Amino acid sequence: MKIAADHRRIYNIKPGKPSPGPVLYWMSRDQRLADNWALLYARQLAERYKSPLGVVFCLATKFLDASWRQYHFMIEGLKEIESGLKKFNIPFFLLLGSAPEVLPAFIKKHGVAQLITDFSPLKIKQSWDAKLAIKIDIPVSEVDAHNVIPARYISDKKEFAAYTIRPKIHRALGEFLTEFPKIEANKFDWPGKFLKIDWANAAQSLKINMSVQPVSDIQPGEKAARAALDKFLRDGLKKYEADRNDPTRDGQSGLSPYLHFGQISAQRIALEVNKTRGHEKSSSAFLEELIVRRELADNFCLYEPNYDSFDGFHDWARTTLNNHRHDKRTHAYTRSQLERAKTHDDLWNAAQTEMVLTGKMHGFMRMYWAKKILEWTTSPEQALDIAIYLNDKYELDGRDPNGYAGIAWAIGGVHDRA
DNA sequence: ATCGGCTCGCGCAA
DNA sequence: TGCGCGAAGCCGAT
Numbered sequence: 001m002k003i004a005a006d007h008r009r010i011y012n013i014k015p016g017k018p019s020p021g022p023v024l025y026w027m028s029r030d031q032r033l034a035d036n037w038a039l040l041y042a043r044q045l046a047e048r049y050k051s052p053l054g055v056v057f058c059l060a061t062k063f064l065d066a067s068w069r070q071y072h073f074m075i076e077g078l079k080e081i082e083s084g085l086k087k088f089n090i091p092f093f094l095l096l097g098s099a100p101e102v103l104p105a106f107i108k109k110h111g112v113a114q115l116i117t118d119f120s121p122l123k124i125k126q127s128w129d130a131k132l133a134i135k136i137d138i139p140v141s142e143v144d145a146h147n148v149i150p151a152r153y154i155s156d157k158k159e160f161a162a163y164t165i166r167p168k169i170h171r172a173l174g175e176f177l178t179e180f181p182k183i184e185a186n187k188f189d190w191p192g193k194f195l196k197i198d199w200a201n202a203a204q205s206l207k208i209n210m211s212v213q214p215v216s217d218i219q220p221g222e223k224a225a226r227a228a229l230d231k232f233l234r235d236g237l238k239k240y241e242a243d244r245n246d247p248t249r250d251g252q253s254g255l256s257p258y259l260h261f262g263q264i265s266a267q268r269i270a271l272e273v274n275k276t277r278g279h280e281k282s283s284s285a286f287l288e289e290l291i292v293r294r295e296l297a298d299n300f301c302l303y304e305p306n307y308d309s310f311d312g313f314h315d316w317a318r319t320t321l322n323n324h325r326h327d328k329r330t331h332a333y334t335r336s337q338l339e340r341a342k343t344h345d346d347l348w349n350a351a352q353t354e355m356v357l358t359g360k361m362h363g364f365m366r367m368y369w370a371k372k373i374l375e376w377t378t379s380p381e382q383a384l385d386i387a388i389y390l391n392d393k394y395e396l397d398g399r400d401p402n403g404y405a406g407i408a409w410a411i412g413g414v415h416d417r418a
Numbered sequence: 419a420t421c422g423g424c425t426c427g428c429g430c431a432a
Numbered sequence: 433t434g435c436g437c438g439a440a441g442c443c444g445a446t
Contacts, residue, residue, distance in 0.1 A: 160428055163438055167429095245440065293439080316426065367440070409439080417438050418426040424442080432434085 005041035006176070008153040009144045011119070013129050016139035018045075021113030022052045022190060026099060028125060030118040030145040030262035031057075031077050032222045033084045035180045038118040038143035043090075043183060045114060052190040054091045055081070056106065058099040059202055064124065064399045065392035067212035069359055073396055075199060076220035077263050082197055084222070089185045094197045096205045100131035107136055118262070119144040121151060121302035121401055148267045148291050149176050151298045158303035161415045165299060166292050173291075177270055212393060215359040218257055225258035233272055240282040247351075247362040253286065257360070257396035259294070266290055296415065297405035307404045308388055310381050313412035321380045321412070331376045335386045338373065348372050352390075359396040370410035384411055 025042035033039065039055070046053035057078055063071075082092045095102040107115065117129065119142050133140055144150035149172045159165040219227075232253045243251025258264040269290055273283050306312030313321070333343055341349040341356070351365040361369060374383040387407045392398040408414035 161438060164428065288439090314427090364440070415439080417441065419446105421444105421446085423444095426438105428437090430435090 004044060005037050005143060006150075009037050009150045010041065011142045011144075011152055012139070013117075013142050014133040014136075014138075014140040016137075018049065018114040018139055020049060020051065021111045022046075022054060023049065024107065024110075024112045024115050025053070025055045026103065026115055026117040027055050027057050027081075028099070028118055028128075029120040030265075031074065031081065032225075032263050032265065033081060033088075033183060034222065034226075035265035035268040036118075036145050036183075036262075037180075038116055038145040040181060040183060041141075041143050042116040043186060045116070046186050046188065049113070050188055051113065052188045053186045054093060054110070054112075054190050055085060056093040056095060056103070057081075058095045058097060058102055059205070060098040061096070061205055061207045063208075065209075065389055066399055067209040067393055068206075069212045069214050069394070070396060070398070071203070071206060071208060072214040073218075073220040073257065074261055075203065077222065077261055079197075079199060080221045080223065087185065088183060089187070089189065091190045091194050092197070093194075094199075094202060096202060099128045100135060103132055104135040107138065112138060114138055115140045117142050119146060119151065121298050122399075123301075123305065146262060146266070147295050147298055148173070148270055149295060151295065151302050154295065155299055155303075159296060159299050161417075162292055162296055165296050169292055169295060177267065177274070179271065180265075180268070209393065212356075215357075215396065218254070218359060218396060220257075220261075220263070222263050225255070225264035228254055228258060229264060229269055229272060233276060237273065237276060237282050237286065238279045240279075241285050242282075244285070245364045247365050252363055254360075256400075256402070260397040260400045260402075266294060294402060297401040300405045300408070300414065301401040307401075307408060308384070310384060310412070312408060313414060314418070316418045317413040325379060329376060329378070332378060333376050335389065338376075338386060339390060343372075343376065345372065355390070355394045359394065361395065366406060367410055370407050374411045380411060384408075387411065 023042050023046040025039055030036050030038055042053055085092045095106060115138055117140065129142065144152065149169055154168055154172060155165060232255065236253060239251055243249040255264065255269065259266060270287060273286060276283065301307045304312045310318065331344060341352040343349055348369060351361050351369045355361040370387045373387050374380060377383045377386060384407065391403045391407065395403065405414065409416055
């Protein structure tokens with residue numbers, strides 16, 4: 001008996017009756033084969049309609065402020081998916097360009113009958129979905145493969161703070177924090193031959209900043225993600241409660257780059273943490289970060305279109321920030337000075353340098369880092385722009401709802417007390 | 419260092 | 433309508 005994807009994970013972007021023909025999963029945010037509800041659902045449809053199944057990834061020539069560091073991390077993960085899909089009789093296609101630019105022709109050429117995609121609350125993915133939907137005439141469904149509790153299901157509005165979403169999440173966990181079925185090989189062959197993907201050519205198509213180099217001590221991909229999880233379960237979890245907020249210790253999980261690219265499932269991490277025993281305080285603190293705070297960030301971006309601007313802050317926060325627009329700054333720095341870690345503050349410079357060199361900043365330092373940018377620039381709008389620019393350009397886990405929500409918290413009091 | 423008063427909107431209980 | 437409460441609180445008095 002197969003476990004079907006929960007209907008509450010599925011949202012019809014474009015309703016319609018599927019005709020016979022191939023099922024296509026347009027993979028975007030959830031770049032993995034294991035524990036992926038969008039892939040499982042697509043596989044389920046292919047079984048029901050006795051159809052071939054393919055997976056496509058559309059490589060946009062640029063994505064927000066992503067640089068070669070993040071594209072490299074992502075492309076290495078996608079290479080693993082290309083080879084991994086072979087044993088499931090599912091071809092992997094890489095198209096160069098954004099989905100609304102390149103998918104309609106592909107769908108037409110291959111007679112695709114239904115399209116499945118994964119869920120992201122970010123404006124860029126939502127707008128790709130909408131633009132694509134009006135260009136094609138087949139049904140399109142979105143599956144929330146990223147959240148343990150689907151974002152559209154847990155709440156239909158912008159939550160005020162963690163304490164308003166937390167009880168909803170805890171009530172729903174019993175139903176959603178369940179084991180995944182294993183993906184099985186598809187029974188129906190995709191017609192035609194496939195060329196091996198030319199990854200070098202794909203990299204050359206990018207119009208991005210190539211000077212931010214890949215990092216060497218975080219290995220990309222689904223296998224590396226699982227290894228990092230196993231290491232955390234073995235060595236890190238027991239010290240998590242005590243060490244996580246000390247930037248001089250290695251007390252955090254290090255899983256956020258993998259979570260950001262969907263190279264590991266949060267639900268998988270939660271299941272494995274729940275299998276451990278004896279570190280209840282650490283486990284519950286970690287699950288609060290992994291589930292409540294992460295899914296609160298998705299909720300913020302889904303229901304607040306101004307998640308990356310001043311207008312997304314509460315009235316009381318905008319009032320306060322407006323009242324202090326002309327306060328004298330003891331230090332005022334340009335974006336370039338901040339980017340090059342040229343401030344008077346050794347601690348801030350160290351955090352900034354850590355991010356530039358390693359692609360991550362300790363979570364506790366991120367608060368200090370962002371709040372000082374507000375203090376040392378001439379307007380909250382400028383502070384927000386600079387924080388987002390730096391975060392998106394250097395952090396492996398940038399360009400993520402967590403980043404936008406975290407920066408909005410630091411600069412605009414989002415999810416904080418008034 | 420510690421303490422108490424304070425913000426203001428949400429959500430539950432009554 | 434009242435009341436308790438909030439991610440790593442804020443601030444001034446002692």
